[in-house]
Amino acid sequence: FWLMFYIGFQACLIPGLFLAAIFAPFAFALVDEDLPGIKCLSRANELTKGNLGSMFLVILVSGLCYFIGLLFCFVGLCIALPYVVVMNALAYLRMTYQTPINP
Numbered sequence: 001f002w003l004m005f006y007i008g009f010q011a012c013l014i015p016g017l018f019l020a021a022i023f024a025p026f027a028f029a030l031v032d033e034d035l036p037g038i039k040c041l042s043r044a045n046e047l048t049k050g051n052l053g054s055m056f057l058v059i060l061v062s063g064l065c066y067f068i069g070l071l072f073c074f075v076g077l078c079i080a081l082p083y084v085v086v087m088n089a090l091a092y093l094r095m096t097y098q099t100p101i102n103p
Contacts, residue, residue, distance in 0.1 A: 001026050001041065021055040022048050028092035047095045058091050 001023050009016030023044045030040040048055050062084045069080030093100055 017056065017059055018052075021052060021059045024048070024055055024059060024088060025092045025095065028089060032092070032096070047092070051091075051095050055091065058087060062087065 004023060005016055005020050008019035023041055025047055026040045026044040029035055029043040029047065033040075033043065035043055065080040065084050066077070069076035069078075090100065
């Protein structure tokens with residue numbers, strides 16, 4: 001994932017962001033579905049086929065949260081990092097039609 005993201009990012013900013021949006025849920029598919037190695041990337045591609053615009057927006061908001069966290073002398077990253085991880089986890093849950101547990 002990171003190699004594809006880096007190559008796309010080096011080619012141009014927009015293709016790198018699209019690659020990040022396409023393959024972003026690979027870690028959640030790896031853990032949730034216990035897929036071996038490279039199959040989690042193909043599963044992430046399947047999940048984002050109908051949700052590419054939403055995942056692109058999630059990637060942009062994640063980058064903005066990281067940037068704002070960096071502006072506050074890295075202290076803001078203590079809030080931004082968990083927020084972004086939960087936001088990506090909720091996006092994965094919505095793409096797989098799972099619902100988070102309501103209190």
